[in-house]
Amino acid sequence: MPDVSPPPPLLAARGLSFSRNDTPVFGPLDLDVARGEALLVRGGNGAGKTTLLRVLAGLLRTDAGTIEVGGRGASPATRARAIAYLGHLPAFKADLGALENLAFLCGLHGLRAARDPERALALVGLAGYEETPARQLSAGQKKRLSLARMWLSPAPLWLLDEPYANLDLEGVDLVNRLVRAHLEDGGAALVTTHGAYAAPPVRTRTLTLGDAAEPPSAGAPTAMAAGGSHAAAAPGRRDAG
Numbered sequence: 001m002p003d004v005s006p007p008p009p010l011l012a013a014r015g016l017s018f019s020r021n022d023t024p025v026f027g028p029l030d031l032d033v034a035r036g037e038a039l040l041v042r043g044g045n046g047a048g049k050t051t052l053l054r055v056l057a058g059l060l061r062t063d064a065g066t067i068e069v070g071g072r073g074a075s076p077a078t079r080a081r082a083i084a085y086l087g088h089l090p091a092f093k094a095d096l097g098a099l100e101n102l103a104f105l106c107g108l109h110g111l112r113a114a115r116d117p118e119r120a121l122a123l124v125g126l127a128g129y130e131e132t133p134a135r136q137l138s139a140g141q142k143k144r145l146s147l148a149r150m151w152l153s154p155a156p157l158w159l160l161d162e163p164y165a166n167l168d169l170e171g172v173d174l175v176n177r178l179v180r181a182h183l184e185d186g187g188a189a190l191v192t193t194h195g196a197y198a199a200p201p202v203r204t205r206t207l208t209l210g211d212a213a214e215p216p217s218a219g220a221p222t223a224m225a226a227g228g229s230h231a232a233a234a235p236g237r238r239d240a241g
């Protein structure tokens with residue numbers, strides 16, 4: 001008889017919590033993100049969004065709880081294969097050109113089939129900046145270069161920390177188009193935002209951290225239009241410090 005059990009979520013966390021100096025930052029929280037889904041992580045300044053993404057990426061150690069990637073314990077090797085992380089500080093070599101930076105990072109993290117750095121630069125609006133050293137790029141251009149790196153990555157799970165920051169309106173639309181195409185390709189994404197920008201119109205759930213957190217919801221993901229708002233996946237709280 002064929003195995004009809006559904007595939008495990010790309011990312012699953014149970015009872016995840018994190019504290020600093022005995023002050024809880026978030027959790028305990030549960031979340032699942034399947035292929036084809038986005039999880040929008042909302043919350044005000046200091047609510048714990050970056051901390052959550054860093055915990056999921058393995059850059060910070062959780063106090064309690066479990067994280068699985070593709071149904072397996074999230075070892076460093078599993079994470080390295082499955083996760084591409086866009087953080088606040090772009091990981092570029094200041095003196096290398098935009099194209100060289102992308103080629104260098106593809107050498108480190110791999111390259112998705114049928115994609116190349118030159119096409120990535122054009123896609124994010126940086127055609128003509130191939131030779132420009134990263135240090136000469138504006139904040140928004142650096143963010144676009146980071147988005148090019150995500151597009152080139154073979155990893156299916158994107159962790160995007162404030163991807164809309166520093167971008168003009170066309171850049172905001174670019175983020176949403178890239179996320180949408182990634183999900184349609186079978187990938188998944190966690191996207192943090194202060195709430196100023198809407199998530200892409202795809203299968204998106206919302207997790208709210210901080211005081212405004214709503215009770216846990218076991219509901220299925222909903223198709224949403226940009227600007228919609230949805231049930232939180234788990235409780236969180238705002239850190240006092």
Ligand SMILES: Nc1ncnc2c1ncn2[C@@H]1O[C@H](COP(=O)(O)OP(=O)(O)OP(=O)(O)O)[C@@H](O)[C@H]1O
Pocket residue numbers: 020025043044045046047048049050051052194239240241
């Ligand atoms: N390196 C650190 N050492 C001590 N406390 C920290 C550190 N980084 C963050 N915090 C604290 O942890 C809490 C959560 O911070 P975090 O950066 O996760 O919030 P955030 O929701 O991403 O905020 P923002 O929207 O402002 O980026 C805050 O109270 C912050 O002051």
